[in-house]
Amino acid sequence: MDKAISASEANRKFSEVLRGVREGKSYVVTSHGRPVARIEPVEAQRRRKAKAALLARIAKQPVQNIGPWTREELYDD
Numbered sequence: 001m002d003k004a005i006s007a008s009e010a011n012r013k014f015s016e017v018l019r020g021v022r023e024g025k026s027y028v029v030t031s032h033g034r035p036v037a038r039i040e041p042v043e044a045q046r047r048r049k050a051k052a053a054l055l056a057r058i059a060k061q062p063v064q065n066i067g068p069w070t071r072e073e074l075y076d077d
Helices: 007-012 014-022 042-060
Strands: 003-006 027-031 034-039
Touching: 003 007, 007 014, 007 027, 014 027
Parallel strands: 003 027
Antiparallel strands: 027 034
């Protein structure tokens, strides 16, 4: 879960924020109570982009009706 941090606090504690990001934490930077930026590990950004790309690709594929499955077909060895 992202921790909210004000822009002024993020500025004062930037080294601490970066240390937290290195440890896997994410922050939402707010300005006057409104979210303006997200600071997170690079891996989280890559995962989010990959997920969005996969979902977009799946959304473009046509739905195929393959009929109902039997319990035996689901658990076929």
